[in-house]
């Protein structure tokens with residue numbers, strides 16, 4: 001997978017050189033290209049923002065640098081044989097990111113991210129981009145960040161870990177929270193007793209069927225308490241009558 005990230009803070013993405021994503025890049029599973037929006041300005045101050053039409057607080061990102069940068073991104077994709085990269089635009093006004101969306105993005109050969117700052121990007125940038133690319137406005141949660149970079153890091157990580165060979169144990173990806181529509185339950189490791197706290201006995205029993213049953217029940221109970229709406233969203237018949245009663 002090829003990922004293009006446009007930002008005025010390319011150094012924000014140094015974390016993508018670390019850990020599992022850094023290893024995936026080193027192995028060629030993932031290719032990340034950072035684009036500095038200021039490289040596509042033409043004034044001495046490399047200006048990327050201006051005052052909002054209609055007044056109001058803050059500044060809005062100018063359309064011209066964005067248009068030129070996204071043209072360059074698209075040209076690079078075309079040169080490498082990708083006719084329509086998916087442009088993901090993090091915004092608090094976007095559709096909420098879900099594991100299903102991350103799985104859909106993981107199937108794309110090419111993703112581009114537009115990281116806004118200030119009060120956001122001139123709307124015409126997205127309108128123009130939709131003429132040439134698929135564009136999705138995505139939010140990572142109902143809180144306000146200072147820009148799109150942190151959200152892009154979150155989305156890239158959620159997607160990259162789904163790529164084959166990125167996470168050592170692919171089975172753990174399948175059992176993730178949300179992968180099965182449930183929150184994951186508690187996890188334990190040695191020692192069996194720590195500060196007087198014991199590991200649940202079933203986990204030490206070696207009875208794999210009982211362990212699997214216990215883990216699923218823990219996941220259902222935790223989901224029912226913390227995110228009951230996820231249980232309501234499960235496909236009919238997902239829970240046995242016993243599990244429904246938990």
Ligand SMILES: CN1CCC[C@H](Cn2ccc3ccc(-c4n[nH]c(N)c4C#N)cc32)C1
Pocket residue numbers: 089090091092094115116117118119120121138139140141142143144145146147148149151
């Ligand atoms: C006061 N203003 C309100 C509009 C947004 C301004 C900051 N900003 C500029 C670009 C930008 C991109 C994403 C996000 C963001 N915030 N929360 C999320 N879940 C996001 C996501 N994805 C925030 C952003 C601050």
